[in-house]
Amino acid sequence: MTARLGAIHRYPVKSTRGESPSSAVVEPWGLRDDRRWALVDRDGRAVTARTHQTLLLVSARCTATGITASAAGRDDLTVPFPTGPVEPVRHFRKTMMTVPAGRSADTWFTELLDEPVRLMYQADPRTRPVDPEFGRPDDRVSLADGYPLLLASTSSLAALNAWIATGPYAAEGPMDMRRFRPNLVVDGAPAWAEDDWRRIRIGAAEFRVVKGCNRCVLTTVDPDTAARGREPLVTLAQHRQWDRSVWFASNLIPDNPGVRLTVGDELTVLESAARRRPVDAADQDN
Known part of the structure; x- marks a missing residue:
């Protein structure tokens, strides 16, 4: 089966629900x-929703002049693009320069x-570089945790769900892809093949696959109810644990920004090389 782009997701407001457009333009720092x-x-x-799970129940959508946010039992909030002096925001001990959206948004x-x-x-x-250990000096990122885009595979999710189904918290499965908040979802690739991808092309857009994505407690929160469980971290710790972290999906940096991606675009692996393979938790040094 040919690997293809099965879905596109973007998240206008960090930690809120995303949109799923049929196409999107790739910018240097992520999807537009x-x-x-x-x-x-x-x-x-x-x-973020790591500590404020209610954010996962907020829907945010892009407009021509800003964003609109919605939540059950509340009037919609419409926010125009703000102008004015920038202020620093701290996240993961790094600083990001931002502009206040205004009192009405803050109150809502x-x-x-x-x-x-x-x-x-x-x-x-353009003011926020990626981690220099995995990026180039001119690579930039939006307000995402670390890298411009995140890619996940439906085959890898199916493999994870099969493991969950045989484990102690089987009732929590199967996991929905929304748990992992990817930008790009790929259909048709073998499970975990993305571990070894180094460079790929989707349609006409080319990307470096710079590192896997180590997963946090946010993946244990149900995106429909905001209730927290144990999976998928318990199962990932058994099957996808190394370097003291658990892994699912891969971080991308675009090499030719300005290209439009469209659902159905074919994925081509331009370069691959075996990375360190996942090992069972039982094999880890204590």
Whole structure:
């Protein structure tokens, strides 16, 4: 079977529900309109669904002039692109420069979370470099955790779900791909083949596959209810654990930004090389 792009997802506001357009333009720092907005607390630290699971129940969609956010039982919030002086936001001990979205947006999200927060916009993503260990000096990223895009495979998810089905928390499965919040979902590739990809082309867009994605507690939160469980981390720890982390999906950096991706585009592996393979947790050194 030929591997193809099966779905595209973008998340206008960090940690909220995403959109699934049929096509999207690749920019140097990620998909256009992906993760350019984020919430911060009173100390300027990023607020995410790792600690505020309610954000996963908020829908955010792009408009020509900004974004619109929706949540059950609340009036929609429409926010225009803000202008003004930038302010620093801290996330994972790194600084991101952003512009305040304004009082009405702050009030809407503060009431939703029952905690003082502010909505911020990354007006200039050229200011935030990726981790130099895995990127080049001119690589940039939006307000995503670390890299411009995340790619996941439906075959790898099927393999993970098969493992979960035989484990102690089988009732929590199967996992939905939304748990992993990828930008690009690939159909037709062998399970875990993405571990060894180094460079790929999807349609006319070329990417470096710079590293796997180590997964956090956010994957244990049901995207429909915001309830927290144990999976998929328990099963990933048994089958996909190395370097003291568990792994699912792969981080991408675009090499020829400006190209439009469309669902159905063919994926071609341009370069591959065996990476360190996952090992069972029982084989780890304690």
